[in-house]
Amino acid sequence: MVDDMFRIPFISNTGLVVSEHPLASVVGAKVLSSGGNAVDAAIATSFTLSVLQPQLSGLGGDYFALIYIASEGKVYFINGSGYSPRSLNPDFLRSLGLKEIPPHTPYSITIPGMVDALHNMWSRFGSIEWGKLVSPSVKLAEQGFPQYPSLVRAVRENYELLAKDEGSKNTYLIHDIGVGKWVKFPNLGKALKLIAEDYRNFYEGDIAESIVNYLRSKSGFIELDDFKDYKSFWGESLRIDYRGYQVLETPPNTQGVTTLHILKLLSNINLSSIKLLSSEEVKLLLKCFRAAYRIRDKYVGDPRYVTKDLLGPEVINELLAEFEGTSANVVQRRNTSLGDTTYYVVVDKEGNVVSGIQSIFYSFGSGITEPKYGITLNCRGSSFTLTRGDVNELAPRKYPLHTLSTTLVLDPKGSLKWVLGTSGGHYRPQIHVELITSLIDYGLDVQRAVELPRFLWDLSTDELIVEGGVDVVGVNEVEVRKVNYPSRLGVAAIVEFLGNVKIGASDIRGDGLALSIEYP
16 A cells, blocks of 8 residues: 555545646646636637647547536536447448447447537537637647657557558658657647537538548448537436445536446445455455446446436346346456546536546547647447447447546535546446445545556456556455556546645646635
C-alpha cells in the first residue's frame, strides 16, 4: 500500500477542473474564471482534449456525462453514444466468415455522438456563446502544442496501424515524434471552426460528406442520412444505497449498472473488517467481479433492447446466484484493452458539476482518419456481437454496449460528496468499485484513493492483473499477472466536496492535473 502521496490534491473554495491534460485543465479553469458555469467549462475542456489527446478521444467519438445542478439538487444524464449505420447488416459480416467485428475496419465505426451531446448540454445549461467555447481548441489545433509522453508512446506503439491509412499517416506521422517536439493539427482546426459557427456542420455539411466519402472509398457503410438523423439524448441515472450513501451511475447502454451490481454484492459484507489490498479482499472482489460481468453480458446493451429491471428483484436474485456459484451463465470473452478514453470533472463556484467522459475506444480508434478535416473515427461498433439473439447482436441503427460510465456519490444527508471516473475500458466498473470502497469502507482521502494499487480481472484471459503492493498470496482461482506500480491500469480522477471546499485528485498513472485559477 502507498503510504505517502505522490501528488498533492488541489483544494479550492471556488471552481475546479480535473482533466487528463494540464492544458485542458487550464482552458476549463479559464472559462470558469471568466464567469462561465460548469457546463461551459466542460464543453471547452472536451473540445480541447479532442485536440490534445487524439489517441484517446475526439470529434469522431462518443461522450457521456452526469450533470449535477446544485440549485435543483438534481442529476441529469446525457448520452452521446453513436449508433450503427442503417445499411450495415450482421448477415453480411457473417457471410464474410467473421465471428466478431474487427476494430480496425470501417465496419467498427458508429456515428460520432460527442459534438451533438456537447451542444445538447450547452442548449440546456450553457451561459457563454457556443463559438467562444470551441475557439480555444481551434487555436490549439492551428498553433500546435508540445508532444507529451503519452501521445508519443501512443504514436510509436500504433505506428503500423496509422501508416496503413492515408488520413492517419498524413495527420500523425508527418511530424517529428518525440517529447517536447511541436505538433499541429490544422485540418482538425478547420473542422472545429465550422463547428464553432454551427454544430450541425458536423452532421449535415462538408464534414459529414467528407467522412462518408472517405469511408465509401474503404467499403464502409455509413451514409449521409446516418449523420443527419443522429441526435444525442437525455436519460435517468441509476442509483443504489451503499452503506447509507447514494451511488449514482450511468444507465444502459453503458455498463454503469455493473458498478452498482458489484456494490450490491458487497453491501451485506463487512468489508472494512478485511485488510485493504489483502489476498482476502482480492478473492472477495474477484468473485463479485465475475458474477456482475455475467449479468452485464446477458442483459446490458441498447436501452431499447434491455428487457429487465436491472436493479429489480429478479435480476438481483440472479446476480446473487452468480455470486454463490449456482448459475450456468458464462462471461463473453471480449477484447479487454484498457480502452483509450479520457475522463474529467468540472465544478463551478455554485457547486454545479459535469462528470464527463469521451472516447474513440481503442488507441486511435479504428485507425481511420478522414484526411480533409483530420478526424479520427471510433471503433465502438466492435463491441457488437454477431451472435444471433444476443442482447448486443449488431442491428441497423443500434447502440452497442458501452464501456464508458461515470459516478456520483451523495452522502447520507443527500449532499454531493464525491464525483469520480476513470479510463479503463471493460475494467471501469472494477476501478470504480475499488475507488468507492477505498473512500467509504476504508476511509482513505481522495488522493490516496486514486493512487492506491489496483487489481483487475481480465475477462478475455480470466487472469488477475495486479499492481505492486497488492497481496496475492493464496489467490489460486485465476492466473496472476503482476505489473509495476504505477501502471496504466486506468487513469482516474476524484473531486470531494466538504461544504464549499472542493478537493481534486488526479492520477499519477496519467498526465493530468487538478487546477483552478478562480479566486474568491
